[in-house]
Amino acid sequence: MNPTIDLRLTTMMQTMQDVVLPALAHNGFAADQAKLMLGHLNMLRLQIDDAVYFEQLELRATQDLGSRLIAAVDGGDETQRAASELKAALVAAAAHPREVRAARDTINGAIDTLVQAASVDGAAGFPAETHRLVIHAGAESANRNRSFFAASGFEGDGGDMPAIADMLADFERAYPNPVA
Amino acid sequence: MNGVTIIKSGQTGSMELEPAIAAMLDRKSERRDAAPYMAKTAAEVAEALTGFFARTVPGAIVSNVARMGGGASKEQFVFDLENAGDTSGKYVLRMDPGEGAVETDRRREFEVLQAMADWVPVPSAVWLAADGEILGQSSSIMAFTGGVTKPSDSAGRLSGLGTFLGPRWRPVLGDQFIGNLVRIHAFDWSSAHLPSFSAPDADPQQAARWQANWWTRVWYDDLVAPVPAMAAAKNWLEANLPAARELVLVHADYRTGNYLFDEASGKVTAILDWELAHIGDYHEDLAWVVARLFGAFDNGQFLASGLMSRDEFLERYSRASGRTVDPRTLHFYEVLTAYKCMDICLASGSLAAQQARNHQDVLLSFLATAGHIFHGELCALLEKDVRA
Numbered sequence: 001m002n003p004t005i006d007l008r009l010t011t012m013m014q015t016m017q018d019v020v021l022p023a024l025a026h027n028g029f030a031a032d033q034a035k036l037m038l039g040h041l042n043m044l045r046l047q048i049d050d051a052v053y054f055e056q057l058e059l060r061a062t063q064d065l066g067s068r069l070i071a072a073v074d075g076g077d078e079t080q081r082a083a084s085e086l087k088a089a090l091v092a093a094a095a096h097p098r099e100v101r102a103a104r105d106t107i108n109g110a111i112d113t114l115v116q117a118a119s120v121d122g123a124a125g126f127p128a129e130t131h132r133l134v135i136h137a138g139a140e141s142a143n144r145n146r147s148f149f150a151a152s153g154f155e156g157d158g159g160d161m162p163a164i165a166d167m168l169a170d171f172e173r174a175y176p177n178p179v180a
Numbered sequence: 181m182n183g184v185t186i187i188k189s190g191q192t193g194s195m196e197l198e199p200a201i202a203a204m205l206d207r208k209s210e211r212r213d214a215a216p217y218m219a220k221t222a223a224e225v226a227e228a229l230t231g232f233f234a235r236t237v238p239g240a241i242v243s244n245v246a247r248m249g250g251g252a253s254k255e256q257f258v259f260d261l262e263n264a265g266d267t268s269g270k271y272v273l274r275m276d277p278g279e280g281a282v283e284t285d286r287r288r289e290f291e292v293l294q295a296m297a298d299w300v301p302v303p304s305a306v307w308l309a310a311d312g313e314i315l316g317q318s319s320s321i322m323a324f325t326g327g328v329t330k331p332s333d334s335a336g337r338l339s340g341l342g343t344f345l346g347p348r349w350r351p352v353l354g355d356q357f358i359g360n361l362v363r364i365h366a367f368d369w370s371s372a373h374l375p376s377f378s379a380p381d382a383d384p385q386q387a388a389r390w391q392a393n394w395w396t397r398v399w400y401d402d403l404v405a406p407v408p409a410m411a412a413a414k415n416w417l418e419a420n421l422p423a424a425r426e427l428v429l430v431h432a433d434y435r436t437g438n439y440l441f442d443e444a445s446g447k448v449t450a451i452l453d454w455e456l457a458h459i460g461d462y463h464e465d466l467a468w469v470v471a472r473l474f475g476a477f478d479n480g481q482f483l484a485s486g487l488m489s490r491d492e493f494l495e496r497y498s499r500a501s502g503r504t505v506d507p508r509t510l511h512f513y514e515v516l517t518a519y520k521c522m523d524i525c526l527a528s529g530s531l532a533a534q535q536a537r538n539h540q541d542v543l544l545s546f547l548a549t550a551g552h553i554f555h556g557e558l559c560a561l562l563e564k565d566v567r568a
Contacts (some may be wrong), residue, residue, distance in 0.1 A: 029219070029247045036542045043549070065408070078186065108406035115411035116186040119419070131412050138409030142556035149549035154341060156477065176208045 009045040013038055027043050043151045050168055052100075053147060057168070059093065059104045060175040065137045066107050067179075069114055072129045076121030079114070081103070086110035094179060144171055184418060185454070187396060189403040195393045197459060200376045205397060205499060206286045217278030219539035220315065222246055225257045225273065228315045233261065234298070236307065246273065252529065252540040253280040253455070257325060267306065270324035276317045278537035279542060281529035284455035286310050286318040287327035288376045292429070295372040300360050300452050301439075327440025327449040341550065342476040343436045345486040352446040355486040357436070359449060361469075362385070362501040365428040365462045379459045384423030385458040388512060392417040395520045402527040404534065409559055413519050416562055422509040424461040432456035434465050435474045436485040467513035469493060473521070473553055511561070512550045518558035525551030 016038050024031040047054075073083040094101035100135035103164040115134055118127040127167055146155065155161060162170070186440065187195070197205070221420060226245040233240040241262045250413040257273045286308065295307035304323035312318060330343045345353060369377070382384035394413050431454060438453045468474070469485050476486040484493045494505050525548050531537075533544035 015345040028249055033247060033540070033542055034548050035415045036540075039546055041540065082186075105405050108408055111408040112411040113186060113188065115408060115415065116184075119184050120186060127415070131415065131562070134408045134412045135559050138407070138412070138555060139559035139563065142409075142552050142559055145552035146556060149552060152546065152549040154473070154550040154553055156342060 005065065006045060009041050009048070012043070013041045016041070021130075033171065039152065043149065045062050046151050047148060050088055050164055054144075054168065054171075055100050055104070056178070057171045057175055059100050059107075060143075061137065062104050062107045062111075062180040063090060063169075064175065065133060066111055068133050068169060069111060072126060072133070073114075074126040075118060075122040076123070078117040078120045079122050079126070082110070082114035082117035086114050097178065112170060143167075184415075187400050187414070189400050192397040192400050195397050196389060197393050197397065198378050198380065198390050200285065200288060200378065200392070201379060201394055201458075204283060205394075207399060207460060208279070208283045209401060211278070214278055214537070217538060220255055220257075220275070220276075222257065223521050225315065226259070229259060229273065232307075232309065232314045233264070237261070237264045237267060240267075252277070252538050252543045253282055255539050267566070269553035271306070272303070272322050272324050273314070273319060274322065275315060277532075277539050278317075279528070279532035279535070279558065280538055281524045281532070281547065282456070283528065285376065286320045286455075288457065289455045291374050291376055292454050295374055296364070296367065296454070297370075299367055299550070300363050301448055302454070303450050303452065325440055325450040329437050329440060329444050329452075341437075341473045342488045343438065344476045344478070345483075349446075350483070350487050353436070353441060353448070354391040356448045357485065357487055358442075358493070358496050358500055359441075360439075361431075361434060361465060361497065364431055365452075365501060365503070366433070366463070367429045369429045369459055370425075377459055379427055379530065380424075384492070385421040387424040387427060388417075388421040390458075391460060391464065391516055392421065392519075395516065395523050398523045399519075399527050402531045404527060405529045407522070407555065409525065409555060409562070410519070410522060413515060413558055413562060415514070417515065417519065420505070420508075420512055422461070422463070422512050424505070425504070425509075426462065427459050428462045430457060430458055430460040430462065430464050432460075432464065433468065435469055435471075436487060437474070461513065462501075462507065463513045464516065465509055465511045466494065466497060467503060467517045470514070471517050471521075471556060473550065496524075510566070515561045516557065518554050520560060521554040522551055522558060525549075525554060 012108065016034055021031060022032050024034055067090065070083060071085060073079060086107070089107045093107055096103065111134065115130050118130045144167055147161040147164055150161045221340045222245045229242045229245065233242060238422070243260045245257055245259040248258050249258055255275045255304055258270065259273065262268050262272055274286070287310040290305045292309040293302050296302045303325050305320060306323055309319040331345065331349055340415060350393050361509065380390045399410055402434040431451070433453045433456050438451065439448050440452065441448045467563055470490045472482065475482055475484050477483070482490065486492050487493070529544040530548045533541040538544055
């Protein structure tokens with residue numbers, strides 16, 4: 001590709017820094033907006049090459065969580081109804097592999113309903129198991145996203161997140177294959 | 181069946197909340213299809229203020245209207261009011277944008293500021309235009325208060341959302357920080373004029389239940405992308421509601437960054453951002469103070485609100501207030517803190533940006549990235565106490 005996305009983003013950032021910001025010296029609000037744009041552009045530049053693959057891996061992790069929850073299902077009508085909804089979402093995701101973001105949100109929405117249903121009429125250890133699976137998966141997802149967005153600067157001095165490339169390598173090792 | 185209700189997006193209306201909060205969230209839902217929001221210009225604000233004061237303080241002259249920097253929850257403008265007798269002076273107009281990171285009520289904020297006026301340092305709330313009398317959106321006007329939220333020499337020090345204060349400022353501000361919080365919690369809300377506030381005193385768990393329900397409703401009302409951990413957190417909060425030992429006025433956003441201080445004297449001049457204040461459990465404010473993202477690190481040591489270690493803060497608060505800090509109640513409100521912050525970053529703020537309903541959509545979409553840190557915090561807190 002010529003010009004590359006990296007070239008375009010880099011030149012946009014340079015122009016914002018060298019031309020636009022100095023021209024906004026007397027408009028603090030506009031200057032703040034310009035600085036935020038610079039922050040976004042910098043993050044995009046660091047993420048753009050891996051963004052699509054990252055979302056594909058996130059979908060794999062979501063599908064895996066959904067499957068584990070289905071395998072553990074045990075409960076009354078609300079739980080069974082929610083489990084059916086989740087199964088349907090998993091089937092739909094497998095049937096339409098290009099609709100990554102929509103699939104992830106549909107599966108997560110169904111997981112949300114199942115987790116709540118478990119607290120209504122989940123049997124035996126199912127509520128505790130859903131809690132354990134969901135929180136564990138959530139912690140891992142949060143860490144991956146913290147790496148992906150670390151350039152925001154919100155981690156401050158207390159965060160030390162792996163670089164995006166390292167995070168993706170670990171992620172790919174954990175979920176090597178697309179879910180059929 | 182155990183009385184627990186499955187909540188989905190668009191099905192939150194039946195949740196038990198403080199009545200004024202339920203009404204506020206209902207009003208937000210009614211505005212949901214409104215047009216994208218444009219930031220107001222100083223000229224527009226000047227014209228609107230001139231019209232307002234022509235009715236309110238005839239003969240007063242509005243001048244030097246200028247936008248103030250700040251977050252995305254309010255638009256703020258400073259202005260001078262002259263030829264207005266005793267009310268001449270410098271003021272701040274606070275206005276609701278279309279939507280923001282958090283929905284709040286200008287009337288409630290106004291009431292609590294007036295109630296606290298001689299109790300702790302707060303901005304002086306002078307005029308309320310809750311029904312949009314100034315620019316068509318809910319607003320209030322406060323006297324301008326001088327001071328800074330962070331030291332002038334802290335620029336360039338990376339601190340995330342927290343504030344790095346440095347060893348010179350910590351003892352000076354730390355004493356006042358504790359003292360003011362103790363004083364807020366000692367306030368006799370039951371005798372104060374707070375007509376928009378209700379006390380959660382139907383049962384010992386109501387204080388916790390109202391808060392859990394408030395932020396559950398916001399998540400599902402403003403849902404952008406589901407996050408399963410939030411459903412797990414909802415279950416956990418419902419199953420672990422603590423009994424409030426005592427009901428106090430809760431500031432609900434008390435931290436460094438939300439008070440002004442005078443750099444020359446070191447004195448706190450105003451405690452800001454009372455918009456989430458409510459009657460509830462003092463542990464809620466304590467949990468907010470010790471939240472990791474609102475603190476700072478110095479040589480690897482975490483400082484709550486950039487001031488002192490978590491343990492020191494809790495011990496000093498307990499000693500100064502005479503109150504017991506219950507670890508399980510504190511844990512509940514720490515979970516609630518992370519839960520609320522997920523709402524702010526990944527629900528309300530993201531949705532407002534998506535729908536172009538804020539004057540700083542680009543800030544909200546940037547702030548959304550912090551939601552993943554709160555997600556991590558939430559999961560870590562819930563992993564500490566796995567009792568679904």
